[in-house]
Amino acid sequence: MGKILSGKRVMLLLGIFLFSLSVSSAQKVSANYTKTNLKTVLESISKQTGYTLAYSKEVVNLSDEVTIHVTDGELSDVLETLLSPRNLGYEIKDGKIYILYKSREKQLTSMDVPSPQQNNVQSVSGIVTDQNGEPIIGANISVVGTTMGTITDVDGKYSINVPRGSVLRFSYIGYVDQEFTITNQTTLNVILQENAELLDELVVIGYGVQKKSVVTAAISRVTSEELNTARPSRVEDALKGKVSGVQITQSSGHPGAESKVRIRGIGTVNNSDPLYIVDGMPVDGGINYLNPVDIQSVEVLKDAASAAIYGARAANGVILITTKSGEGAIGAAAGRPLINYDFNYGWQNPWKKKSVLNAQEYMIIMNEAQINDGNLPRYSFDQISNQIKGTDWQDETFN
Numbered sequence: 001m002g003k004i005l006s007g008k009r010v011m012l013l014l015g016i017f018l019f020s021l022s023v024s025s026a027q028k029v030s031a032n033y034t035k036t037n038l039k040t041v042l043e044s045i046s047k048q049t050g051y052t053l054a055y056s057k058e059v060v061n062l063s064d065e066v067t068i069h070v071t072d073g074e075l076s077d078v079l080e081t082l083l084s085p086r087n088l089g090y091e092i093k094d095g096k097i098y099i100l101y102k103s104r105e106k107q108l109t110s111m112d113v114p115s116p117q118q119n120n121v122q123s124v125s126g127i128v129t130d131q132n133g134e135p136i137i138g139a140n141i142s143v144v145g146t147t148m149g150t151i152t153d154v155d156g157k158y159s160i161n162v163p164r165g166s167v168l169r170f171s172y173i174g175y176v177d178q179e180f181t182i183t184n185q186t187t188l189n190v191i192l193q194e195n196a197e198l199l200d201e202l203v204v205i206g207y208g209v210q211k212k213s214v215v216t217a218a219i220s221r222v223t224s225e226e227l228n229t230a231r232p233s234r235v236e237d238a239l240k241g242k243v244s245g246v247q248i249t250q251s252s253g254h255p256g257a258e259s260k261v262r263i264r265g266i267g268t269v270n271n272s273d274p275l276y277i278v279d280g281m282p283v284d285g286g287i288n289y290l291n292p293v294d295i296q297s298v299e300v301l302k303d304a305a306s307a308a309i310y311g312a313r314a315a316n317g318v319i320l321i322t323t324k325s326g327e328g329a330i331g332a333a334a335g336r337p338l339i340n341y342d343f344n345y346g347w348q349n350p351w352k353k354k355s356v357l358n359a360q361e362y363m364i365i366m367n368e369a370q371i372n373d374g375n376l377p378r379y380s381f382d383q384i385s386n387q388i389k390g391t392d393w394q395d396e397t398f399n
Contacts (some may be wrong), residue, residue, distance in 0.1 A: 005288075009329065009374055010321070011229045012176060020278045026293065027048075027049050027074075027075040028072045028073065028074065028075070029048045029049060029070070029072075029073060029074075029075050029078050030048070030067050030070060030071045030073070031044060031045065031070050031074060031078060032067055032068070032069050032070070033067065033069075034067050034069075034072070035065045035066075035067055036065065036066060036067075037062060037063050037064065037065060037066075038060070038061065038062050038064045038066050038082070038086075039062035039063070039067075040062070041066055041068065041344050042062075042082070042099075043081070045075070045078065045097075047060050049075060049097075050095075051095055051096060052095065052096050052097070053095065053097050053101075054096045054098045054101035054137075054154075055095070055098070056137075057136050059098055060088065061086070062087075062157055064286060068081060068235065079097070080153065083099065084091070088100065088346065090121075091153065091154055094208050094395050097138070097141075098153075098154045098156075100137070100138055100151060100153065103220050113242070115330070116359050120163050120164045120165070121164070122161070122162055122163070122164050122182055122183075122184065122185070122343060123159070123160075123161050123163055123186060124158070124159070124160055124162060124168065124185055124186060124187070124188050125157070125158060125159040125163075125183060125186070125188075125192065125263065126157070126158065126185060126187050126188040126189040127152075127155070127157050127158075127189050127190075128141075128152050128156050128158065128170060128172075128190045128191075128192060128193055128241060129156055129189070129192070130175070130190075130191070130192055131191065131192075131193060131194065132159060134156075135152070135156025135157075136152060136153075136156050136172055136175075136192060137153070137154055138151050138152060138154065139151060139152045139158075139170060139171070139172040139192070140169075140170070140171045140172065140173070141158050141160055141170055142167060142169050142191070143160075143162050143163070143167070143169075143170075144166070144167040144168075144169050144179065145166075145167075148160070150373075158380060162182050163182075164183060164184070165182065165183070166181075167179050167181055168180050168181075168182050168184055168188070168192045170192060172192055174194065174391050175192035175193060175194055175195055176192065176193045176194070177307045178190055178192065185272070194274070209219065211224075212372070220244065220245075220246070220300045220302065221298070221299050221300075222238070222242050222243065222244075222297065222298045222299075222300075222326070223296075223297050224295055224296050224297060225237075226242060227245070227292050227298065229240075231391060234258075234259060234288070234292070235287050235290050235292050235295065235298070235321070236248050236259040236261055236287075237250075237259060237388070238292050239298065239300075242322060243300050245263065245264050245302050246262070246263050246264075246300055246302075247259065247260075247261070247262045247263075247265075248260070248261050249261075249262075258286070258288070260273075261273065261274055261319070262302065262316075263302050263304055263316060263317030263319075264303075264317065267314055269318075270397075272316050273286070273316060274300075274314075274316045274317040274318060274325065275310055275313045275314050275316070275317070275318045275319070276319050276321065277310075277319070277320045277321065278290070278321045279282070279321070279322060279323055282310075282313070285321075287321065290321065290323075293342050294324055295321055295323055295324070296322045296323060296324045296325075297321075297323070298319065298320070298322075298323045299319070299320040299322075299351075300313070300317065300318070300319055300320075301317060301318040301319075301320065302317055322365040330365075349398065350398055351396075353394050354394065356392070356394065358389040358390050359387050359388060359389055359390030359391075360384055360387050360388075360389065360390075362382065362390075363379040363383065363387060366378050366379065367379055383386060
């Protein structure tokens with residue numbers, strides 16, 4: 001009697017287990033749509049089943065129009081009806097419906113795939129992952145020069161039969177393609193590297209960088225090459241004439257004198273200086289300490305949209321300065337310190353000198369002044385006659 005009860009328990013547990021496996025595909029769904037895009041129909045199925053959808057927009061054409069009229073149909077049948085005509089398959093796992101391309105190997109004719117009896121066919125399988133070891137879902141694996149190919153499943157796994165000596169290409173959007181020549185390999189695990197594409201000109205926008213072509217705010221950028229064209233002694237002087245809407249004036253003619261910077265005019269009767277941000281940190285008191293040679297780029301944020309992140313401090317505009325950072329050396333100089341020495345010099349000449357008296361003329365004028373005041377002359381005739389012209393201190397000063 002005890003053995004019979006034990007056997008019944010085993011059968012009951014086995015039945016419950018098999019039932020739980022078939023629940024996902026035995027769910028009932030309804031879909032009544034006429035010429036409706038695929039995205040709407042799939043979202044409706046997701047709401048009815050509680051499963052989330054997982055797919056790539058590069059794989060699934062969500063704007064594709066579908067017509068389907070099903071009431072209380074099996075989930076598997078409805079998905080098959082929707083996806084099969086579009087060369088798509090599905091897999092239900094961990095509460096998600098993964099939508100993938102069907103393996104193209106199954107669609108090839110006998111002319112495309114060599115006969116297994118032939119000795120030139122090799123079965124290759126493996127896993128495709130990224131640099132972090134995460135499996136890549138939907139990565140394309142194709143034989144170069146043929147229509148043969150497949151994609152990876154939700155675990156990044158693949159399997160394909162290819163002719164020996166052919167080239168197998170692994171590709172995925174955002175990653176660098178990799179190619180391997182197949183000889184006798186049966187397992188080929190591939191790690192795809194991210195594709196670090198060259199970007200267009202970047203501009204600093206307060207909270208990061210963006211392509212200059214997609215920035216709609218009023219931002220001007222000056223590079224290090226433009227800054228050092230004239231070898232200025234101050235950063236503000238280097239911006240003169242290079243940024244529209246920015247007025248830069250010198251307070252005096254002294255070499256290295258401080259300059260006033262006004263972005264789009266004067267906005268207040270108080271301090272109209274812009275906010276300076278150097279390598280992400282706000283700087284008070286100007287940027288006199290910076291050497292123009294050490295600057296990588298200067299961005300000027302001129303309107304409220306671009307400077308809004310800095311709040312009221314940016315009412316007069318923002319000047320973002322990015323300084324140069326160290327770059328890794330290559331070859332024989334790798335790991336060694338690199339020191340650059342840069343210097344410049346300049347001079348100024350007066351454009352006009354004042355007309356001054358020489359020593360004899362000065363003595364005569366002083367005597368006339370004394371006589372006009374009713375006093376005796378200060379210098380005698382002999383003193384004036386014996387006096388030479390004297391020293392021209394203007395010439396001595398500007399020599």
